[in-house]
Amino acid sequence: MPLQYPLSAVVPSKDSGDDMTLALVLTTISPEVGGVLVRGEKGTAKSTTVRALASVLPPIEVVAGDRFSSAPGDTSPDGPAPDHAWPLDAETETRPVRLVELPVGATEDRVLGSLHLSKVLADGVAEYEPGLLARAHRGILYVDEVNLLHDHLVDLLLDAAAMGRSTVERDGVSVAHAARFVLVGTMNPEEGELRPQLLDRFGLTVEIAAPRDPRLRAEVVRRRLAFDADPHAFVGSYADAERALTDRIAAARKLLPEVELTDAVLTKVAEVCAAFEVDGMRADIVTTRTAVAHAAWNGRTTVTRADIRQAALLALPHRRRRNPFDAPGLDEELLDQVLGNEEPEPEPEPPGPQPDGDGPDGEGPDGESDLDTGPGGPTRSSGGDEGPGRSPEGDGEGLDTGPGGPTRPPGDGQAVVASLADPYKVRRFEVHGTGAGESGKRSRALTSNGRRAGNDPTGAGGLHLVETIRAAAPHQRARGREGGRIRFEQQDLRTARREGREANLVLFCVDASGSMAARKRMEQVKTAILSLLLDAYQRRDKVGLVTFRAGGADVALPPTHSVDIAAKRLADLPAGGRTPLAEGLLQAAEVLRVEKVRDPRRRPLLIVITDGRATHGEGAVPRSRQAAQWIAEQGTTAIVVDCEQGPMRMGLAGQLALHMQATHLPLADISAQALTTVARVA
Structure with a gap:
C-alpha cells in the first residue's frame, strides 16, 4: 500500500488559512457535526489533505469478525440472534479508521450492497454482501468531485446521512445496518454546483485557494518533491508531528463531554444565525456542536467568543440566504458586530470583558499548533488580502447594477x-424530438430512469420481465415444454425503454x-x-x-x-x-x-x-x-x-x-x- 502524504506536512495558505484542516479535525472530534464540503480551485491539495486525515485519527475498537464495524452492544446483521445485538463482553479487535472513497461512477449495488453472487451460484445461498456504506461505518466516506455525483447516488447518501442507517430492499435481500460516517466531499465550483438537498447535509463548508505568496508556493513544491523522491524518509520526518495530532484529537474527544454549554452560548449562537437569516434550525445545531468541538480541540471546558466565531465561519456560509449569483462567504464585520466584544458568561452574572483580552480576531494564549485556527491561529480579515472566491467583492466586477456599477475604460474608443x-x-424550453443525453429536467429523452415507455429487443436498459415472458409464451409448445419452467431463448429478451428528461x-x-x-x-x-x-x-x-x-x-x-x-x-x-x-x-x-x-x-x-x-x-x-x-x-x-x-x-x-x-x-x-x-x- 503506497504511503500517504502526512497531514502535518500540508502547507497552509495565507488566503484560506487552516480552515480545511480545522474543519476536518472538528468533524472527526464530533461526528454529529455532519461532515465537511471543501470547495476550491484545482490543484489546491484538497484530495491530499482528506486522504491524509485518516492516518492521524485514533484507532477504533470493533467486534472481532463483524463485517459492519460494530462496537460491543451495537446491532448488526451479523450479530447473534434473535435481536442481532452484540453482547457488551464480545471479543473485540482494534483497527485503523477507514477512509472509503465513493467514485463518481459507482453503481447503486456497490454503494448499498447486493447478493453475494459467488455463494448464490456455488451454494444456492442468498447472502448479503455489504457495500461501501457498510464499509464506511464509523469511518470517513470521501466523495471527490461530489458535485458530479449521479442523482440516484445522491439520494442514497441523503437517506444514510439523515437516518444513520442503510436499508437494502432489492434482489430478494432485506437488510438494515448502521451507516454513521463522516461525509467529506471536495469539488471545483467551475464544474457546477451541488444539489441544495445534499449541500445542506454537510455540516461545515470551506473555501480554499492556492497560496499567492511565492515563498509558500516554493515550499509546497519543495515538500512534494522531497516526498516523491523518498516517501519513507519524508513520512518519517513528520512522524512526531503526526503522533502529536493523534494524541490531541484523542484528548479532544475525551474532553468533549465535559465542555460546558451555557444558556448564554446558546443565545449568542441563535443571535448569529438569526442575523444571517439562515433557513431552518440545522444551522443553530451545527454551529453549537462545532463551537463545543472547537473548545475541546483547544483544551477548554468553556465555549468562548472565538469558538462561536470560528464555528459560524465554517457552518453558516452555505446556509445563509443568498441568490445563486451572490459570492459565498460571510460578512465578517456583521459577525463581529453580532458577537460583540464580551465573552458568554458561564454563570448568569453581568457580562464584562475578560482579563485575557480576547479581541475580535480571537487572540489567545493557545497558538503554538500549526493546525490551530482558533485563538492565536490565523483568522480571516474583512479588510485584508483575500483569496479568489472568498471576498464578496471578488475582483471588483460583482453584480453592481446601480449607476456606480462596474465599468471598463473604452478599449478602442467605442466600447x-x-x-x-x-x-x-x-x-422551461425544450429541444424538439427525443434525445438520449444526461439525465436532467429539460427536454424529452431516453434515459436509464423515468417512466417506462415500451420495450426494446436490442436496448441496453434493464430487463423488462413482462415483455420477455410475453415474447417467449407463443413458442413454448414448439420448444417442447409440457409443464414446469418457461423455456427462454436469446431472441425473447426484452429491455425496458424508459423516457425521462435530459439536460x-x-x-x-x-x-x-x-x-x-x-x-x-x-x-x-x-x-x-x-x-x-x-x-x-x-x-x-x-x-x-x-x-x-x-x-x-x-x-x-x-x-x-x-x-x-x-x-x-x-x-x-x-x-x-x-x-x-x-x-x-x-x-x-x-x-x-x-x-x-x-x-x-x-x-x-x-x-x-x-x-x-x-x-x-x-x-x-x-x-x-x-x-x-x-x-x-x-x-x-x-x-x-x-x-x-x-x-x-x-x-x-x-x-x-x-x-x-x-x-x-x-x-x-x-x-x-x-x-x-x-x-x-x-
Missing part, C-alpha cells in the same frame, strides 16, 4: 459596458458591435442569459456565451453549470466596434464541436442575436454566409433573433437564418422576456 438587472424566473446546452452567440451597443439592449441580453443560467442551475443544463465585436470573437462564458463563475464573466461585458459576424459564427461552431467531443449525447441549441450586418474585413458578407451554411451542414438546431430596428430594414438577419436553416424571429426590440420565449419555442 461601452452595460449593467445587469435582477435575474428572473424563466419558463441541454444553450449557446448564445451575441452581436456586441457598435450597432448593438445601446446600453439598455445589452443589459436586457445579459440579464436574459443570467436568468437562463439560473434556470439551467435548477434544471442541470449548460449555458455558454460567445460574443463578437471589433476585430474578432471571444468565448465570454465557456459552457458551464456554475452560476457564480458565470456572473463574474458576464458582469463586465463590453460592446462597440465593427461586426465580425463570420468570426462569431465560426467561434460558436467551434465551441459546439468541442462540447460534442466532450459530451456527444448533450444536444445543443444555438441562439444567434444580431441585426445581420457584417462589416469587418474583406468579403465579410460572403464569409458570414459560408459560416452559416457550414453550421447548417452540422445539423445544429439554431435560432436567429433579428435585432434590426427602424422603418427601413434590410432583412439581413432573415437571410442569415435562411442560410443557417434556422428559425427566424424578427423582433423590433430585444427584451429579456422575448429571449426566453424564443428559447422555449425552440
Whole structure:
C-alpha cells in the first residue's frame, strides 16, 4: 500500500488559512457535526489533505469478525440472534479508521450492497454482501468531485446521512445496518454546483485557494518533491508531528463531554444565525456542536467568543440566504458586530470583558499548533488580502447594477459596458424530438430512469420481465415444454425503454458591435442569459456565451453549470466596434464541436442575436454566409433573433437564418422576456 502524504506536512495558505484542516479535525472530534464540503480551485491539495486525515485519527475498537464495524452492544446483521445485538463482553479487535472513497461512477449495488453472487451460484445461498456504506461505518466516506455525483447516488447518501442507517430492499435481500460516517466531499465550483438537498447535509463548508505568496508556493513544491523522491524518509520526518495530532484529537474527544454549554452560548449562537437569516434550525445545531468541538480541540471546558466565531465561519456560509449569483462567504464585520466584544458568561452574572483580552480576531494564549485556527491561529480579515472566491467583492466586477456599477475604460474608443438587472424566473424550453443525453429536467429523452415507455429487443436498459415472458409464451409448445419452467431463448429478451428528461446546452452567440451597443439592449441580453443560467442551475443544463465585436470573437462564458463563475464573466461585458459576424459564427461552431467531443449525447441549441450586418474585413458578407451554411451542414438546431430596428430594414438577419436553416424571429426590440420565449419555442 503506497504511503500517504502526512497531514502535518500540508502547507497552509495565507488566503484560506487552516480552515480545511480545522474543519476536518472538528468533524472527526464530533461526528454529529455532519461532515465537511471543501470547495476550491484545482490543484489546491484538497484530495491530499482528506486522504491524509485518516492516518492521524485514533484507532477504533470493533467486534472481532463483524463485517459492519460494530462496537460491543451495537446491532448488526451479523450479530447473534434473535435481536442481532452484540453482547457488551464480545471479543473485540482494534483497527485503523477507514477512509472509503465513493467514485463518481459507482453503481447503486456497490454503494448499498447486493447478493453475494459467488455463494448464490456455488451454494444456492442468498447472502448479503455489504457495500461501501457498510464499509464506511464509523469511518470517513470521501466523495471527490461530489458535485458530479449521479442523482440516484445522491439520494442514497441523503437517506444514510439523515437516518444513520442503510436499508437494502432489492434482489430478494432485506437488510438494515448502521451507516454513521463522516461525509467529506471536495469539488471545483467551475464544474457546477451541488444539489441544495445534499449541500445542506454537510455540516461545515470551506473555501480554499492556492497560496499567492511565492515563498509558500516554493515550499509546497519543495515538500512534494522531497516526498516523491523518498516517501519513507519524508513520512518519517513528520512522524512526531503526526503522533502529536493523534494524541490531541484523542484528548479532544475525551474532553468533549465535559465542555460546558451555557444558556448564554446558546443565545449568542441563535443571535448569529438569526442575523444571517439562515433557513431552518440545522444551522443553530451545527454551529453549537462545532463551537463545543472547537473548545475541546483547544483544551477548554468553556465555549468562548472565538469558538462561536470560528464555528459560524465554517457552518453558516452555505446556509445563509443568498441568490445563486451572490459570492459565498460571510460578512465578517456583521459577525463581529453580532458577537460583540464580551465573552458568554458561564454563570448568569453581568457580562464584562475578560482579563485575557480576547479581541475580535480571537487572540489567545493557545497558538503554538500549526493546525490551530482558533485563538492565536490565523483568522480571516474583512479588510485584508483575500483569496479568489472568498471576498464578496471578488475582483471588483460583482453584480453592481446601480449607476456606480462596474465599468471598463473604452478599449478602442467605442466600447461601452452595460449593467445587469435582477435575474428572473424563466419558463422551461425544450429541444424538439427525443434525445438520449444526461439525465436532467429539460427536454424529452431516453434515459436509464423515468417512466417506462415500451420495450426494446436490442436496448441496453434493464430487463423488462413482462415483455420477455410475453415474447417467449407463443413458442413454448414448439420448444417442447409440457409443464414446469418457461423455456427462454436469446431472441425473447426484452429491455425496458424508459423516457425521462435530459439536460441541454444553450449557446448564445451575441452581436456586441457598435450597432448593438445601446446600453439598455445589452443589459436586457445579459440579464436574459443570467436568468437562463439560473434556470439551467435548477434544471442541470449548460449555458455558454460567445460574443463578437471589433476585430474578432471571444468565448465570454465557456459552457458551464456554475452560476457564480458565470456572473463574474458576464458582469463586465463590453460592446462597440465593427461586426465580425463570420468570426462569431465560426467561434460558436467551434465551441459546439468541442462540447460534442466532450459530451456527444448533450444536444445543443444555438441562439444567434444580431441585426445581420457584417462589416469587418474583406468579403465579410460572403464569409458570414459560408459560416452559416457550414453550421447548417452540422445539423445544429439554431435560432436567429433579428435585432434590426427602424422603418427601413434590410432583412439581413432573415437571410442569415435562411442560410443557417434556422428559425427566424424578427423582433423590433430585444427584451429579456422575448429571449426566453424564443428559447422555449425552440
